[in-house]
Amino acid sequence: MASHITRAQHSGLPGSTFKSPLTRTTNAAIIGRNRDLACPRGESRPQGKSCDEYPLATSKEGLSAGGQRRTFPGCSIPRVPSRxxxxxxxxxxxxxxxxxxxxxxxxxxxxxxxxxxGDPYRVLIGD
Structure with a gap:
């Protein structure tokens, strides 16, 4: 999980700095849409694995805010490029x-x- 968040932030996605934070949403429709777009329900998952999305589904910066889906080598999501x-x-x-x-x-x-x-926050990965 830490590797995924780190790679996502290094690819340009927000949330690691005060200048580019994530923004909390409590809107169930936005949260559900963020999850459905980033991790479609019909997509196969390796046994014992779950689809993790970043930015967090509970943020206004999730995939429902625009842009494209991306992944990274080793993430077990075929046919989705790194971006x-x-x-x-x-x-x-x-x-x-x-x-x-x-x-x-x-x-x-x-x-x-x-x-x-609407509150801003950062996601930091550390020791």
């Missing part, structure tokens, strides 16, 4: 347990920091 640019979303297959953990961490972060719809 660069600030618009779009990246998808990568990661372990289901990592995906579930990330979802719980995101929810805890939003609650602990009292993140409201």
């Amino acid at each position: 660069t640019g600030a618009k779009g979303a990246s998808a990568c297959m990661i372990s289901t347990s990592d995906q579930n953990y990330q979802g719980g961490m995101n929810s805890s972060f939003y609650k602990a920091e009292r993140m409201l719809d």
Whole structure:
């Protein structure tokens, strides 16, 4: 998961700096559309893997905001190229347990920091 987010940010997607943060959305329609566009439901998934999208589906910068879908080598998503640019979303297959953990961490972060719809935030990968 960390590798996916790092590669997505290095490809130009927002969220790693104060100048280019992600923006929280609580709109269920936007969240669902972000997920459906980045990780279509009918797409096959390797056993034990789940499709991870970046920017997060709970951000206004997800794929519903425009741009194209992208992925990276080793992400197990065929026929989707690597791309660069600030618009779009990246998808990568990661372990289901990592995906579930990330979802719980995101929810805890939003609650602990009292993140409201429209609040900016960054996603940092570190030690």
